[in-house]
Amino acid sequence: MDKAQVGRPRAFDAEAALQKAMVVFWEQGYDGASLTDLTEAMGISRKSMYAAFGNKEDLFRLALQRYTEGPGAYIVEALQAPTAHEVATLFLAGSVLANTRPGFPAGCLGVQGALAVGATGQVAHDTLAAWRALGQEYLRERFQRAVDEGDLPADAEPELIARYVMTIANGMAVQAAGGATREDLRRVAELALRNWPPA
Structure with a gap:
């Protein structure tokens, strides 16, 4: 074998292909996503898909990770906000933007990706349930810190x-998939935050 062929790079851009699979x-x-749909969108053969x-x-799972680091990156960013109210505000604002991003499907991959699946999709269903639960746990930990620091009242839960913030965000994803506009969802987020516990 010619040495030039050893370790030859793939003939396609794996990052770009993964981005297309995510969409x-x-x-x-x-x-709903068949292997044919995926490979045609990615511009590769099934053999190349399996190999890569x-x-x-x-x-x-790789597509969900890419979503988390891309459109879903607002989650980690929101958790860094200095107050619990700002965390919730940025979380919901980020959700609104991610759910209505131009050039991408409406809604959230993490919410709609496997809400209703057959037996073959159970792993995806469980993966997304765990993904949503982890996001909620991150929020719970951050709000617990806010209670400990006196940013939220001592009797706050x-x-x-x-769960309240996550429920609003997930609901907005479903609304976006049903045609709700960015402005519609922004107003929902604002209304939800009016019920925020006083400091």
């Missing part, structure tokens, strides 16, 4: 507040 899963859900990304479940 297919986001738009069609796990079960593994099976469909593996590809879905961090777990309930985290």
Whole structure:
């Protein structure tokens, strides 16, 4: 074998292909995205897909990770805000923007990706349930810190507040998929924050 062929780089851009796979899963859900849909969007053969990304479940996990680091990056950024109210504000504002991003499907990959799946999609369903639960746990921990620091009242319930914020965000994702506009969702987020516990 010619030495020039040893370790030859792939003939496609793996990052760009993964980005396209993310959009297919986001738009069609796990079960709705066929291997043909995925490979055609990615511009590669099934053989290349398996070699580069593994099976469909593996590809879905990688696509979800890319979503987390891209459109879903607002979650980690919001947690860095100095007050609990700002955390919730930035979290919901980020959700509004991610759910209505031009050039991408409406809604949230993490919410709609596997809400209704058959037996073959159970792994994706469980993966997304764990993904949403982790986001809620991060919020709970941050709001608990706010209670400990006196930023939230001593009798505030961090777990309930985290679930409240996550429920609003998830609901906005469903609304966005149903046609709600960015302005519609922004007003929902503002209304939700009016119920914020006083310091």
